Amino acid sequence: MFKHEKELLTTVRVDGPNPTYAAMLVEQLGGGNGELTAAMQYMGQAVACTDPAIKDLLLDIASEELSHMEIVATTVKLLNGDQVSAKDVTSGTTEMHILSGTGPLLVNASGVPWTAAYVNATGDPITDLMSDAAAEMRAKVVYEYLHRQIEDRGVRETIDFLLNREEAHNALFQEAMQRVRGTGAMKDFGTTEDATRYFNLSKPGRYFKLEENEQRMMPNPVRPDDEFGPGPRHT
Secondary structure, three states, X not given: OOOOOOOXXXXXXXXXXXXXXXXXXXXXXXXXXXXXXXXXHHHHHHHHOOOHHHHHHHHHHHHHHHHHHHHHHHHHHHHHOOOOOHHHOOOOOOHHHOOOOOOOOOEOOOOOEOOHHHOOOXXXXXXXXXXXXXXHHHHHHHHHHHHHOOOOHHHHHHHHHHHHHHHHHHHHHHHHHHHOOOOHHHHOOOOOHHHHEOOOXXXXXXXXXXXXXXXXXXXXXXXXXXXXXXXXXXO
């Protein structure tokens, strides 16, 4: 059951209309790393989750992502202004000035509609949580790119808020991962010697090398390639 409170999670304001930037920001509504994707992903994972604490966390964050959608949608509408004016959109999608009367659409910055193909859910808690933590970081990166390209103080304040919430969610998912560490896909990892081998297949030189203390931290330390030769070894 959902209940809607008309007060936004944070204050939303803009200094003035900017239809081109609205066409950019809509990426975080209907894009692959946007708020709708996150909400649907966490909601779907929660339905399959059997751990009560993690299920609760997924539902809480999914609900907040819906609030973020509302924040982004409101900002997009304010940036589009009150009058349709596709000619003022110098790049990106113009659909909001043609189809929705300046209202936000569930499309990305190129006008491609949102798709459920963006959603990742496996039913394996550790795998899903890893995907969720990465999803928060991808969303944060997009917001950082958007932040660099706008001088509007109101929009910057909104993006600052959303950036910090993405970081909070990432930290929560990282913490939840510790709760299920060693289960699911992680439990089945490292069952043979192949799980500990490094193939140095990019020649010349091996530039990626774990320090000794990092090796000790791994459940199954990676063995140097010269122990097994330069490529796959079959026994």
